[in-house]
Amino acid sequence: MKTPTLEERAADLEELSNGIVAPGKWATVTFVVPDKLEKIREQINDFFELVNLALEIVNLTLEFAKAFLTAYLNPLDLIIQAILDEIRALAEDIQQLGIYITHDLALFNDWPPLDLEGGFSAYERRMVGRLTDRGDPTRPNVSSRFSVFSLFLYLSVDPTDVYRLYELVMTLVGLFTGGKTKPLRFNLPVPVIRDVFYGNDAISIFNPRTIKDALTDFDGLPPNRFKVAWQVNPGANYPFNPVSKAAPDGFIVTVSTRPEGLGAYFSRAKNNAPAQDGKKGKAQPREYGKIMDTARGHVVLHGGTALMKFPANDLGFNQAIEAGHWKDGAAAIYGQFDPASPEVIPFEMLAKSGASQELGEAFDGKGSDYYIQRAFRVSATGTAFEWASGTFTFALGGDDLPQKISVAKLADGSMEVTPQGRASTYYVRVAAVPKDADPKLDLLDAANNRWLLGQPWVVPAQRIGGFSEAHPITITGDNSRAFLQLLKTSIKLLLLTRADLPHIDTAEGSVIEHAKMHRTVVQGFVLKECGLESSRPLLERMFPDGYRAWVEKTDPTSQVFMRELEEIASLWANRMFDAIGSNPELESMVYEATPALRETKLWEVVKPLDQGGNIQSVSLGDLIPALPNLGENLLTSSGRGIQSMASIAYTTVEGGLSHTLTLQDYLEGEPVPGFIGLARNPWSIGLAEDVVQQLRWRSDVWTGRKPHFGEQTSKERGDPFGPSGPVTRTETKAETDKLIAGMVPGMQHLFKHFIREDGTLLVPQEEATAIEILTGSGETYGSADRSPVFWSVTSGMSDFGDVVLVDGHDWIAPRAMIYYARTLLAEYEGGVLMREASFVLTMASAAVSRPKGDGEWIAIRAFDAFPELEYFFDALADWLEAVANAIKSVVDALVGYIEFVQAQIVRLQQLLRMINAFIQSFLNLRVQIPRLSALGLLSSGTDGVVADLMNAEEKPYDSQLAFGAGVALVIPFAPTFLVDLFMLLFPGDPDKTRVVGVPATISREDAPAGDEAPSDEPDVL
Amino acid sequence: MSEKLTPEEIMAKLKAVGLDPSKWAECEPGEIHPPFAQKQAELLTQMRDLLEEGLEEKRRKLATLQETLTRVKHGGGM
Structure with a gap:
């Protein structure tokens, strides 16, 4: 007989099982096998698991017998054949039984299975409906002339035990269908x-x-x-x-x-594989x-x-x-x-x-x-x-x-x-x-x-x-926090240093050399790389709308920028940390490799700010956003200003900053005195637009462009300062007014101090040098002036001496500086901060910067992916060796014969192991039955079954809120073994009539008062 | 074919364990070991014992063959 393919067998099983165990339908094995099933009846056994197992034994043993009986006919094999016949007879016997089964498994499909609510009365209603639905072709329709044995099994549970109810129905259905019912996936909620x-x-x-x-x-x-x-x-x-x-x-x-x-x-x-002559192994x-x-x-x-x-x-x-x-x-x-x-x-x-x-x-x-x-x-x-x-x-x-x-x-x-x-x-x-x-x-x-x-x-x-879907738990190591901080610091350094700007060498034409010699300024280019250029892709990911637009906008105060810097760096540091996960080895390595990022002190980095120039010509209040009134006092009134200035201002940046404060902690938000700050650009310090413009005259105050940015003064460009250069005196008031009107506001403020009562101007000799210095260079421009800056205002030594005389009072000369952060950070200690930040960003940004689809690692070791390949090579070698050594000698014939017997022994051993396994399966075939309600009826035809079911006494009682389900079987001509199986459900004293009517409930809800069914004790398992 | 019971025989069996076929009853919880499984296990055990005998016979045959091979290799006859 042709062995069916897996697909054919699966299709046949499906077809047959649809007729047998379709939930809510009557499943049937009839006396007369339908024509369409006849051809496959001997191929498939979809009824009892035992039948199936037995036929597996039959098939395998027949195969075994075929191998043995043909080669070694002996009395033992004949006995084995007899046993096989008996097993086959039992299998066929069971197969030819007629049985109808129905169950409630389909009602478990929804969660919660509310269709099972209603307890026994709902179960009874379902079963009667299935027995009487004459439109259902699968229904058992047995004439009243024949006796029918029917078995109803029922269990109710409280709602928390629904799954056990499902298990029981599965067990019962499996018991009578040989486990061939395709289990429904019980729909427990998915968390x-x-x-x-x-x-x-x-x-x-x-x-x-x-x-x-x-x-x-x-x-x-x-x-x-x-x-x-x-x-x-x-x-x-x-x-x-x-x-x-x-x-x-x-x-x-x-x-x-x-x-x-x-x-x-x-x-x-x-x-x-069959042994072949001349082959070894x-x-x-x-x-x-x-x-x-x-x-x-x-x-x-x-x-x-x-x-x-x-x-x-x-x-x-x-x-x-x-x-x-x-x-x-x-x-x-x-x-x-x-x-x-x-x-x-x-x-x-x-x-x-x-x-x-x-x-x-x-x-x-x-x-x-x-x-x-x-x-x-x-x-x-x-x-x-x-x-x-x-x-x-x-x-x-x-x-x-x-x-x-x-x-x-x-x-x-x-x-x-x-x-x-x-x-x-x-x-x-x-x-x-x-x-x-x-x-x-x-x-x-x-x-x-x-x-x-x-x-x-x-x-x-x-x-x-x-x-549920998998959810990650991030395990952090001892250096995880430090790593995260380093990542944030590095991102901040990236944001502060304009790594987006290309080098002038990438420009075209003669402008390159002119720019390098500061004879011209090419906007948007730098003359020296800062060291973080490799992280430009990260900048692009961080600012889809452009980093340049972000860094060039104007803030009202420095604090706005500091907040944004923290937010963006935190967001991306966490995002990158999430992407790469916590990796203790990596974190440890990064930690060890970045001492400068962790330990560099702020005062060391911003020390160049102490080279700032005197700013008495500029409103100090504008340069100290945190103290808006103080500067005005300093320049316009007496007494109070000196005391206030002395109390808040420091002689130098170095002296004003804590020497333990690290750059990293400062960038993390550690507070510093209000004389120093970090701004998005010079327009975002908090100064008025005209003041910023005024500061362009002060290359000693607004500085730090070189060597990174291009820089050029207006004088270098050939622009004249004033009508005739520095002016120290005028002869008439009109001349003075014209001169003052042509000055920028800061310069006006300065020169007004030198106007005499008659309106003429005379700069004292001792101030003339300062005026020349102030006005000598003209305005200064850079190639990327809208870049982040550090700023400071101190009260240290000025170019004009320690004390300035104003309105008859002695004043400490305020000193200010606006210095580009890129130069401070990139030039510190030969660029160590940039190198370490670049290392951190390179290690951490790989995961988020990696383009999609750039390939994956494939680990393949020879032969590992094909376990059989090595075996094949060995077998091939054996075969080649066997062919080469093939000789027609008696010895070879004997060796071949011995190998044949050896193969038979191995095969026999395999069969024995298999049979032992099946014996164990049969011996272990035990079904755990909980306490449940059962009704066995002997009726006349299907209609008799319905009548007897309805008229049965001692029906189980349970709450309408209980969930109940069960199985029903209708068996014309009850076979002995099924009746015996039913009897197994009721072991005990045969002389004692069983007390019935107690609902088989695992743990039921309390019955209404006065309506509780008689029971010796709660049925709680 | 499997043995079939008459209605009278079924009634007798049910009453023997105290069951009234017209009433719902509560079964005892516990394990069921289907008798036909026991029967199958017994049949397979017999088969296993016989196969083990056959296996022993094959081993004896193998020993004989190997002895013969040794004799042939050393100049003896079959």
Whole structure:
């Protein structure tokens, strides 16, 4: 007979199962097999699992017998044949029975399964409906002339036990259909993880913070406590109650070092190829494939050993490998994250030897015992449930998390796992589990799959709801915070230094040399690179609308810029940190390589500001935005100004700044005295536009362009200063007025002090030198004047002496400076700050700067991706050797014969192992039946069944709020074994009439007062 | 074909354990081990024992063949 293909068999099964076990319909195995099924009746057995198993035995043993009986006829084989005949007879006997079965499994499809509400009366109504629906062609329609045995089984539960009800119906249906009913995926709600919070100790975890906050509000230790928060869909009928009456009993929380699940795969030996004369050795081909569950889904593990029962000694990967080859006849189950990758994860190596196989508990500190994955059980009532937000939470410690591993293939072919400590990122998932359900994937139960060549390797589906999407937990190391700070500092340096500007060498024409010699200024170009140019792509990502527009706009005060600088740097530092994850090794390396970024003092960097010029000609109030009135007082009134100035101003920047204050801390927002600041550009210090323009005359105040920016004075450009250069005296008032009117405001202010009573001007000789200096250079322009600057106002020595006489009072000469940040930062200590910042940005920005689709690393080692290839080469070598050595001698014939017998022995051993496995399966075939209500009827035809069902006494009583479901069978001509099976449900004293009428309820709600059914004791399991 | 029970036989069996076929009853919780599974296990056990005998026979045959091979290699006859 032609062996059907898998596809044909699946199609036939589907066709047949639709007729047998369609939920809510009557499933039938008739006495007369329909024509369309006749052709496949002997190929498929979709009725009893036992029948199926028996026929597997038949098929396999027939194959065995064919091999043996033809070669070695002997009495033993004849006896074996007789036994096979008996097994086959039993199988055919069962197959030819007629049975009708219906059940409520389809009603579990929705969550909560409200269609099951209504208790027994609803169940009875459903069953009567199915028995009497004459429009249903699948209905048992047995004439009243025939006796019919029918069996009704019913169970009700309170709403919290719905899953157990589902389990029972599945069990009962499986008992009568041989497990061929395609299980419905029980729709437990799928949790949605809302967030993961971080803390450092058991207390702080209850005052949760995000990872950003945990690192920002640093209190000495990296976060080591994690709280996962999730929600479940309460269902359409319970929109306002997240813990609905049918809520899951608990949850499984899994954590993994990998974002993807661990796929389960198998490898099993196929039958030996027929021995060929002259060949030495045997090549045993193998099958590989995915492990499927009974819902026909690929089994993917998330929780490691605690979520599986695994026969390591029988199906472990390493035990199946010897000397680089699969052992003869060996089968193995193992994990792979990517089937195209050579990396095999032996399931037996997901935990240390001796580690508990049970689900973990919060803060048990046993994470180091487990590799890659771990799972925890969380009771829905035990976990912290926050009513206000409808959120479940579960906290666990860093010591609870499994270790990451490296996997290597050893010379003997086995896999070696080496723990690598804590991962930098973990991935947490949550799934709902029903009450008392064992959520472990049972890989023991289906060990017989090793013999089912050509068939999928199918295991029972896990009793667990769907997993949430993975949510990352960022693990921070000791240097994580420092790394984050360094990242922020480096980003700020990038923003302060105009790394966007191209070098003049990239321009064209003779302008290059002119610019380099400062004979001309080419706007938007620099004469020297700052060292952060490699981070321009990051600038482009940070400012889609252009960094230049951002840096050139005007702020009212320096504080606006400082706030924006912090916000942008924090945002991108966190974004980059998230992208690369916490990597303790990287963080440590960056930390060690950046001492200047961490330790450089602010005063050392801004020390050039002490070279600033006297600014008495400029309104001091304009240069000290924080003290707007003081400057005015200084220049216009007496007494108070001196005292005030003395109290706030410092002689030098070096003297005014704390010598312990680092540049990094300053950029982080550490306050400094108000005499110094950092602005987006000179127009953003807080000065009036005309004052800024006035300062263009003061190359000693507004400076710091060289050597980075191009710079040129108006004189260098050939522009005259005034009508005839510096003027120190006038002869008439009109001349004075004309001169003053032609001056910029600051200069006007200065010269007004020298106007005499008659309106003429006379600059005292002692001031003349200063005036010449002031006016001698003319206006100054740079190639990127709208760039960030440091500014300062001190009261130190001026070019005019320590004391200035104004209105008869002695004044300390104020000194100011506006200095480009790029020059200060890039020129400090030969550019060390830039080098270190560039290093940090290069290391951290790779992940966010990497263009999409630039390729990935592919790790391939020879032969690893094709485990069979090596085997094939060996077999090929054997064959070639055999051919070369083929000789027609008696010895060769004998050797060939011996090998043939050896092959038969191996085959026989395989058969024996297989039979032993089936024996164990039969011996272990036990069905756990809970307390449930049952009714067996002997009726006349289908109509009699309906009447007897309605008239049956002692009907179960339960609440209308209970959930109830069950199974019904209608069996014409009840066979002995089914009646015997029914009797097994009722062991006990045959002399005592059984008390009936007590509802089989696992834990029922209280019956209404005065309406409680008689019962000896609550039926609570 | 499997043995079929008459209605009278079914009634007798039910009453033997105290069941009234017209009333709902509460079954006892516990494990059920289907009797036909036991039967299958017994049959397979017999088969296994026989195959083990056959295996032993093959091993003896193998030993004989190897002994013969040794004799041939050292100049003896078959």
